[in-house]
Amino acid sequence: MPNWLLTKEATIKDLNLGNNSLSGSLNPIWHTQSSLEVINIHMNHVTGQLPANISLIFPNLELLDISSNNFSGPIPMSLCDIFLMSVLDLSNNKFFGEVPACVFTKFLRIDILRLSNNKLGGLIFGGVNSLPIMNELYMDGNKFEGTIPHNMPANLEVLDLHDNKLSGRLDASFWNFPYLSVLNLAGNHITGEISPQICGLTRLALLDLSSNNLIGSVPNCSFMMLNFLNLSGNSLSGDFSHTLLNTSSLIALDIRHNQFTGNLHWLSYLGNIRLLSLGKNNFEGQITPNLCKLMYLRIIDLSHNKLSGLLPSCIGDISFKGDADDQIFQPADWFKTYSYSTSYDLRDFTFATKGNMYTYGRNFFDSMSGIDLSANMLDGEIPWELGNLSHIKSLNLSNNLFVGPIPATFGGMEEIESLDLSHNELSGPIPLQLTQLSSLGVFSVAYNNLSGCIPNSGHLSSFGMDSYPANTNLHNITQGNACAPGPDPVPEEDVGDFDDPVLYVITAAAFVLAFWATIGFSFCHRYGRSVILKL
Known part of the structure; x- marks a missing residue:
């Protein structure tokens, strides 16, 4: 210095x-x-x-x-x-x-x-x-x-007190900030409900109340034009579709780890959404095809809910391609201070991939893309169209009720780093096309009904047997350098129709042979003739 x-x-x-x-x-x-x-x-x-x-x-x-x-x-x-x-x-x-x-x-x-x-x-x-x-x-x-004092400066534009040990309630007198654009109180011990007075913060662009002890429902604030909303890690409840903010401006919505209910038909209103995290709630019903209209999506986390039915194949039409020049979300432009050469530093986003929770900073939207639908009740076959997601880095469909084969089109996921299909009812062989996934770092098809040989070529050869347990008809190759596909299994109904006549013919032929062998023995053999004479 x-x-x-x-x-x-x-x-x-x-x-x-x-x-x-x-x-x-x-x-x-x-x-x-x-x-x-x-x-x-x-x-x-x-x-x-x-x-x-x-x-x-x-x-x-x-x-x-x-x-x-x-x-x-x-x-x-x-x-x-x-x-x-x-x-x-x-x-x-x-x-x-x-x-x-x-x-x-x-x-x-x-x-x-x-x-x-x-x-x-x-x-x-x-x-x-x-x-x-x-x-x-x-x-x-x-x-x-x-506790946070009630007599805060009315001209505040940014108030960031996250990750402290603050407590108490946020009553109606707290929300008198007509110019506030950023409010971050995450990671404290704040209790009580979110007051409807929050709807008066019409200039608010970022609201983060995550990881507190808040209860009750979310007020219906149709005049708020939020860009970032994080309410995760509380005990909030109610039908979220009935208490929506003005969702057309939302770029990131994180309401994980709450008790929200309802269906997901309101997703079509999130036209500008990039990050959609609804995991660990009580949402139910089917995943609406309206989700496919959200063409800017980078992260979808619907895990640990009660969603059921088929997975819309149109999800494969979402590009999941980040764009560094996407002007619609440039935090440095939104939250740049009026007299100082810095900008508001967005709180890190998290997403579960590769078996762990990872944290991403300012370049989150460019560096990460993924889908997590794990721990629901989704059924039917996995749409082959998901193989079109060439820019996706993480796909987790584990702990559902999916049946049928693993789509061979998954070999087209060129940037995939984590693929988890475990704990389903998938059947058939592991497609050899998956050996083309050179970026794959985590892979699991455990606890399914897969059969045939485990491919030992390409990048799949780097994974141990802990990626494949509880597939009784799936075998590792111990000799040779290739995994030749076995014969197609014969349907059970065909096997039943084929077994009965064959068994009948074999039984009848055996009876005829035994009969003539006995006659021949009786008349042609000396001992056999003596037995007949005695009779």
Whole structure:
């Protein structure tokens, strides 16, 4: 860190050294830097603590960004005496202890306050019930406790408090944010219901209340134009189709791990959806062909529900092809701060693939695509049209009631990385076309009724027997380099018609032969004639 720039003679006004590989610390600086208004040293390797007398060294700072370094220790109270501070970013460091309450009271006006991803704790906002005017507030990824005050700044545009230890209810007085575009309270211990007052947040683009203890139904907010909605990991209930928001604007909908009910006929209204996660609820009925109209889809998770019936073959018509130039979802454009050169960092999305839950960051829509329909009651044959999904990376149809063969067209899934067809009633051989799947990392057809030989060529040869258990008529090849398909099985009805006449002919022929053998023995053999004479 070139502290020699901050000498007595220096008259630097704007110091921007961000995104380099600088080390060292801000100490020692012996002279007041009254000209300095901007310090931006984000994304370096600077260590140590903030100077205890920082307000004396930089009395006229308006922007201080030391994010993504290795600063530690407490936040000095002297920071509160820099009255002109409008942007303060201490995120992604190792600060610990409580935030001085003066941070939330003494600044004349602070537009952006970022304290994310440190080791800070204590009561949220230092126990202060009324905050100064501010536009963006980020305190996520810490250990703050207590309830969220009701008297929040009405001009807030971004409020991110996710992954803390906050508790209590969000009553009607909390929702007075007419300009709010981002609200993220995920990963806390918030209880109670979602108030209908939330419908007044007509500018809200992202709402994340996931991983809390919320109950009740979702209010019907037809005027909200949300782009991202995450309510997963709560105890919400009710018929979701009756409580829908304005779904035409939704790009990502995640309501997994709740108790929602109803059918899925409302899916056709999600015209712009990319991520659709409805897993682990109580949805029932059939998977409507309306799902196939959602041509921008990248993720479909309908797992662990009560869905039944046939799988629409038109799913094979969805491209699942990401587009980096897709202008309809550019988070940097939506949530870019008005006075600061950063953008809102979308919370990571998760998707179960390769047998594990994986987390994907900002490039999620470009890097991942998949379908998870596992743990339902889907039946019938797997549509061969699914083989047209050449850009899909994960397909999980396990724990259903599918019958019939594995479609040979699956060999056309060129980018597939995980294929799970286990725990069904599939029959017939494993198609040799699957040996062409060079990207496959996880493969399971366990607990089916498959027969024939396990292909030992191509990429399938890399999988062990744990991919195939409980298929009694499926055999591994121990000799030879190829798996020749066996004869087609004869239908049972044909076998029954064929066995009876053959058995009859054999029995009759045996009887005739035995009869004439006895006659011949009696008249031609000396012992046989003596027996007849005695009779």
